[in-house]
Amino acid sequence: MAGSDDYGFVPGKDRPAIAPPAVDYAPPRPRSYSPRIGLVGAGGISEFHLKAYRRAGYGVAAIADRTLAKAEARRDEFFPEADACDDYRALLARDDIEVVDLTPHADDRLPMIREALEAGKHVLSQKPFVLSLDDGEALADLAEAKGLKLAVNQNGRWAPHFSYMRNAVAAGLLGPITSIDVTMQWDQTWIAGNPGFEKIRHLVLFDFAIHWFDFAAGLMADREAERLYASERKFAEQVFGPAALAAVVIDYPGAQVRMGFNAHTTRGEEDVTTVVGTTGTLRSRGPGLNDQPQMEISLEDGEARVPLDGCWFEEGFEGAMGELLCAIEEDREPLHGARGNLKSLALCFAALASVDAGRPVCPGDRRLVSGV
Numbered sequence: 191m192a193g194s195d196d197y198g199f200v201p202g203k204d205r206p207a208i209a210p211p212a213v214d215y216a217p218p219r220p221r222s223y224s225p226r227i228g229l230v231g232a233g234g235i236s237e238f239h240l241k242a243y244r245r246a247g248y249g250v251a252a253i254a255d256r257t258l259a260k261a262e263a264r265r266d267e268f269f270p271e272a273d274a275c276d277d278y279r280a281l282l283a284r285d286d287i288e289v290v291d292l293t294p295h296a297d298d299r300l301p302m303i304r305e306a307l308e309a310g311k312h313v314l315s316q317k318p319f320v321l322s323l324d325d326g327e328a329l330a331d332l333a334e335a336k337g338l339k340l341a342v343n344q345n346g347r348w349a350p351h352f353s354y355m356r357n358a359v360a361a362g363l364l365g366p367i368t369s370i371d372v373t374m375q376w377d378q379t380w381i382a383g384n385p386g387f388e389k390i391r392h393l394v395l396f397d398f399a400i401h402w403f404d405f406a407a408g409l410m411a412d413r414e415a416e417r418l419y420a421s422e423r424k425f426a427e428q429v430f431g432p433a434a435l436a437a438v439v440i441d442y443p444g445a446q447v448r449m450g451f452n453a454h455t456t457r458g459e460e461d462v463t464t465v466v467g468t469t470g471t472l473r474s475r476g477p478g479l480n481d482q483p484q485m486e487i488s489l490e491d492g493e494a495r496v497p498l499d500g501c502w503f504e505e506g507f508e509g510a511m512g513e514l515l516c517a518i519e520e521d522r523e524p525l526h527g528a529r530g531n532l533k534s535l536a537l538c539f540a541a542l543a544s545v546d547a548g549r550p551v552c553p554g555d556r557r558l559v560s561g562v
Contacts, residue, residue, distance in 0.1 A: 291343075
């Protein structure tokens with residue numbers, strides 16, 4: 191401990207190296223359950239879904255897209271034996287398909303989720319799950335009434351560093367959490383001129399930070415967020431329209447979550463996540479969210495460095511489907527189940543409301559979003 195007259199600025203002594211604690215962060219896989227899967231929506235993100243399913247050995251039986259040529263192209267690239275169609279209802283009508291992966295945008299996806307559940311299918315919904323908490327609750331109720339599993343593709347939960355942190359916290363490695371800090375500087379200038387992204391007013395907080403809201407909600411699952419403050423800023427040299435800078439502070443009983451984002455970092459990108467508890471600290475640092483090479487661990491008896499295998503855009507998408515299949519096989523709620531995801535959405539919606547109002551808000555007070 192630092193002396194009373196050195197103000198804590200004297201460097202601490204080197205701490206002993208310890209053996210890394212055993213933490214399983216790999217994507218889950220079912221023991222024997224191997225259903226036929228149908229994918230709806232053959233847009234850009236479907237590439238990563240299908241790559242992950244092919245790598246994991248999951249069976250995709252059909253791909254649907256209103257543009258048949260897109261469905262056929264995805265089929266030919268990843269699952270040549272699958273069928274391709276331009277009507278998702280034809281996919282839902284098939285008795286041999288048990289699980290449906292829905293990738294279209296939220297407005298289009300809402301009726302598809304309802305129809306898929308009515309057709310008796312387990313569902314993996316792309317994020318954001320819904321644009322209304324009331325709609326989300328109704329869909330979760332419907333899934334439960336039908337005895338079906340409804341999960342949300344918050345694939346960041348199985349990014350190696352996030353998965354390690356979540357499982358370490360769940361195992362009690364850090365004791366009660368007191369703070370979570372996220373600082374991200376990355377280059378998203380590739381969206382300049384892309385109308386699909388340029389029209390998202392709260393681009394960073396809604397389209398991107400939703401993964402970090404989900405991460406925080408998962409680690410703080412034993413507590414309810416009390417209030418949230420968020421802000422956004424633009425600067426003159428930006429090459430895209432939405433604000434590139436954003437910050438969030440979330441107050442929990444006895445803890446605080448702090449997030450800082452710069453989506454316009456064209457030099458020196460970095461992504462740092464730090465979780466502090468009463469008995470330990472975890473820190474992951476890398477040049478980007480898809481490149482987090484190791485976990486730093488500090489506990490009472492010493493420190494460890496753990497190399498991390500894998501990356502977000504492989505393990506993340508594999509984990510989202512794998513956890514759903516495990517939950518079906520074990521007849522339990524998925525880790526990324528729809529009802530639990532509403533806490534993540536409540537944080538996201540509150541952030542947008544806080545920016546608009548210019549003041550702190552209570553998560554859950556804003557029930558829907560539009561024109562984000």
